[in-house]
Amino acid sequence: MRIQIIIAGAVALSLPAAVNAAQLATAPLVPVTTPATAPVAPSILPSHASAHLPKLVEPQLHIARAGNGSPARIALTFDACMGKADERILSTLLRERVPATIFVTARWLRTNPAAVAIFRDNPDLFEIEDHGENHIPAVDFQTSIYGIAAAGSPEAVGREVGRGADAIRAAGLPEPRWFRGATAKYDLTAIHEIRNMGFRIAGYSVNGDGGSLLGAQETLKHIGSAKDGDVVISHINQPTHAAGEGVAKAILALKARGVEFVRLSDVEATGDNDTTGRQPGMF
Incomplete structure (x- = not known):
């Protein structure tokens, strides 16, 4: 047998x-x-x-520091995976005029037309980037990450990235230039494939809300630890989670510190694992 x-x-x-x-x-x-x-x-x-499966990496990303005694420069980035927009965070960003980069999936765009309208009406604040079509990890071999089945093949990775970008264009938003996959983990060949599609891949340097699973005070502490040149990742799609309250409070606390908030498109950004180096033909 x-x-x-x-x-x-x-x-x-x-x-x-x-x-x-x-x-x-x-x-x-x-x-x-x-x-x-x-x-x-x-x-x-x-x-x-x-033991012979390809290695998974979770890339780091930093932006150019302000330096020279200037206020810290920080990029706030948010993932909108599925579900509803967290109005606690979105309204704080809007009211305080704090710029941010938001990674959206096609499925999230379909169910949040009011938030999409806000994005369209405030292009100076919100940079909308690609989080994929269905929130599937951009890994081209079959595995499970945090209980989420990966794309599983180069073709499936291409569909996840490409259809996510298509949905952003269809929503009347500017051409996406960055991609961040579900779970923020990749294998090296998938990184190469995504880069060849013309995208830079957005890692991060500060995990703000632990996948939206942290409490409000812990989230406030995590985001409050951000320093000059950091890229913070949090979530803007879990309005029932306590983490969102912490994110909103952290935005106000950072602003009170005099932080310079920037979007990824505003400054030079550098990531490891060949996730950001400019390639011929890239924008």
Whole structure:
């Protein structure tokens, strides 16, 4: 008897039943007819196969510092993954005239027309960038990140990025130049593919709200720790989470400190893992 396991949607690994049988007996098996887009839980992969999966990276990003004793320069960036707009954050940005870069998915754009109208009416404040079509991690092999199935192939990564950009254009917003994928994790070949599509990839240097799961005070503390040149990531799509309250308070606290807020398009930004270097033909 032999057991077949699909790895990365492409290779059928045939193992004798005697090999690690005790572990395999309790793991869900993936039929060989499973479509290439179906996620493969890491738990069903033999340890030696998992060790050969490509490396995932979570890129850092910094902007050019103000320096010379000037007030700290900080870029606030927000992910709008799905769900509704967090009015606590959006109204604070609007009222205080604080510029920000917001990464939106196509699915979020479809369900938040009022927020999209605000973006269109305030181009001096809001830079709208690509967060993908359906909030799928831009990883071109099959895996799961924080419980979210990755795109799983170069073609699927291309669709996620390209259709997200299409939705931004269709909403009447300016051409996106940056991409940030769901979970902010990538494999190196996916980074190369996205760069070849003409996008820079937005990492970050300060995790403001822990995926919107932190409490208000902890979020305030995290964002308040930002220094000159930092890029803060938070979420603007969880109006029922306490983190949003902390984000709004942190914006006010940073402004009171005299921080210079900028969008990613306003200053030079540098990321690691070849995520931002300009390439021929890039804007």
